[in-house]
Amino acid sequence: MALTLKEEDAADWVYRGEGAVNLVLAYAGSSPSFIGKVVRIRKAPRNGSQSKSVSVRNSIALTPHERVLWKDVHQLISSSDKEIVGQLYVQHVMKPLLGSNSVDAGMHVLVTREFLELVEKNVSGQRPAWRVEAARVDAHCDFGLLMSDHSLFAYGSQGSSLCLSVEIKPKCGFLPLSRFISEVNAIKRRITRFEMHQTLKLLQGEISQLSEYNPLDLFSGSKERILKAIKGLLTTPQNNFRVFLNGSLILGGLGGVAKNTDVCIAKAFEDELKSIIRADDDLCTNNLSTLVTEALQKSGVLDKLLKVQKLDNIDIEGVIHAYYNITSQQCMVCKELSEEQAKIYTPLHSASLDESLRIVKDYLIATTAKDCSLMLCFRPRNEEDSGSVYDNVYLDSTEQSFDYKVYFIDLDLKRLSKVEDYYELDKKIVNCYRQIIKMDQGRNEETGLKASNAAY
Ligand SMILES: O=P(O)(O)O[C@@H]1[C@@H](OP(=O)(O)O)[C@H](OP(=O)(O)O)[C@H](O)[C@H](OP(=O)(O)O)[C@H]1OP(=O)(O)O
Numbered sequence: 001m002a003l004t005l006k007e008e009d010a011a012d013w014v015y016r017g018e019g020a021v022n023l024v025l026a027y028a029g030s031s032p033s034f035i036g037k038v039v040r041i042r043k044a045p046r047n048g049s050q051s052k053s054v055s056v057r058n059s060i061a062l063t064p065h066e067r068v069l070w071k072d073v074h075q076l077i078s079s080s081d082k083e084i085v086g087q088l089y090v091q092h093v094m095k096p097l098l099g100s101n102s103v104d105a106g107m108h109v110l111v112t113r114e115f116l117e118l119v120e121k122n123v124s125g126q127r128p129a130w131r132v133e134a135a136r137v138d139a140h141c142d143f144g145l146l147m148s149d150h151s152l153f154a155y156g157s158q159g160s161s162l163c164l165s166v167e168i169k170p171k172c173g174f175l176p177l178s179r180f181i182s183e184v185n186a187i188k189r190r191i192t193r194f195e196m197h198q199t200l201k202l203l204q205g206e207i208s209q210l211s212e213y214n215p216l217d218l219f220s221g222s223k224e225r226i227l228k229a230i231k232g233l234l235t236t237p238q239n240n241f242r243v244f245l246n247g248s249l250i251l252g253g254l255g256g257v258a259k260n261t262d263v264c265i266a267k268a269f270e271d272e273l274k275s276i277i278r279a280d281d282d283l284c285t286n287n288l289s290t291l292v293t294e295a296l297q298k299s300g301v302l303d304k305l306l307k308v309q310k311l312d313n314i315d316i317e318g319v320i321h322a323y324y325n326i327t328s329q330q331c332m333v334c335k336e337l338s339e340e341q342a343k344i345y346t347p348l349h350s351a352s353l354d355e356s357l358r359i360v361k362d363y364l365i366a367t368t369a370k371d372c373s374l375m376l377c378f379r380p381r382n383e384e385d386s387g388s389v390y391d392n393v394y395l396d397s398t399e400q401s402f403d404y405k406v407y408f409i410d411l412d413l414k415r416l417s418k419v420e421d422y423y424e425l426d427k428k429i430v431n432c433y434r435q436i437i438k439m440d441q442g443r444n445e446e447t448g449l450k451a452s453n454a455a456y
Pocket residue numbers: 019020021197239256367368370371412414418425
């Protein structure tokens with residue numbers, strides 16, 4: 001029988017974080033069933049005027065078109081329990097692609113309405129204000145997903161009780177090459193989506209400074225470039241980087257975008273790290289970067305993730321046409337083009353239904369892989385722990401050995417109904433970036449002109 005979380009359990013669950021769709025609580029009580037676990041509960045948007053795709057995302061059952069799309073994953077469509085679709089997707093689609101050692105699909109637990117109402121009240125002070133404004137706990141959803149707390153090592157396992165975990169949301173790690181990218185958007189082949197999106201986020205006030213992180217460095221496979229990426233994440237963590245010490249946040253923003261790491265934050269962070277990383281000078285942060293780089297390289301998780309991200313090989317500018325084939329709608333993109341311009345998309349519109357389904361399915365899987373996060377967890381290995389089941393990395397500079405484990409989190413199913421939104425957002429990001437570049441060029445030319453005038 002499924003476990004049930006009731007009103008009297010609420011006090012044992014503390015705020016751990018949240019994204020756009022879920023709120024995550026960590027267990028702080030003493031029941032053996034929940035020690036070392038987090039529960040992920042769904043949120044509902046407050047504003048009734050949300051787009052159609054948001055409400056579909058919040059309805060759990062597959063739509064008729066999605067049932068056709070995922071027809072090959074029989075576990076997904078044959079489940080009579082519509083509530084577990086999300087979990088089955090992780091289990092049967094993402095886990096085989098990313099590896100069973102680093103994916104935990106979780107377990108369903110029942111939650112009463114009273115439990116949800118009380119935890120919402122208890123955690124409201126810790127949630128970022130804009131998240132509170134955007135969504136509340138969905139009190140109509142009577143289940144949550146119980147997962148291992150990947151910021152901790154398994155309770156009771158041998159080894160040090162100290163542990164340090166690093167959460168990275170790497171985003172898309174490659175530049176698209178698709179021939180379906182239109183000439184006006186050719187810049188997408190040179191500048192990462194992450195960098196371009198930063199400009200739009202800055203303009204919309206979602207961030208206060210452009211990120212110094214470059215996903216291409218993180219996914220490069222080169223030690224120097226991975227270190228550079230981590231340095232960028234440490235300086236501008238935004239919602240791409242968090243560090244926890246024994247499950248408590250010590251760098252980054254809980255539930256949202258963090259402010260940039262100034263001298264004060266960097267110093268406090270360095271001091272926290274001293275409890276777990278030995279270093280004479282203020283070098284703990286550098287040592288942490290080395291530790292993360294080595295674990296990333298040794299585990300091979302980024303190569304696996306990149307491969308799945310690259311299932312998006314024709315880009316949203318190609319995928320959108322296959323989407324309209326599946327939904328049997330007139331193509332809203334080709335409709336706006338001249339006959340000549342639309343010719344390039346003819347092969348997509350003449351593809352079989354199965355081919356269109358494959359294109360869109362691969363794109364949605366890749367979208368999950370571009371939005372998930374990685375949790376790397378480290379604990380110092382004691383000399384007597386020679387039989388540890390975990391892999392380890394050795395820090396030469398401090399002569400310390402650390403057990404580590406790596407897990408992917410947030411491998412949620414992306415909904416078919418979002419494909420049009422993805423197309424629109426892609427256009428918006430590129431347009432915004434192009435405009436900013438143009439303005440910068442204009443400004444540079446003006447300054448150059450003034451400078452050369454002054455020279456005469
Ligand atoms: O579209 P993106 O790249 O901005 O990604 C969204 C994320 O924004 P980010 O740029 O990482 O801050 C966004 O993250 P935040 O809410 O901004 O923290 C969500 O992860 C969103 O996923 P979903 O639609 O809620 O399932 C993400 O949407 P998907 O595109 O993955 O559906």
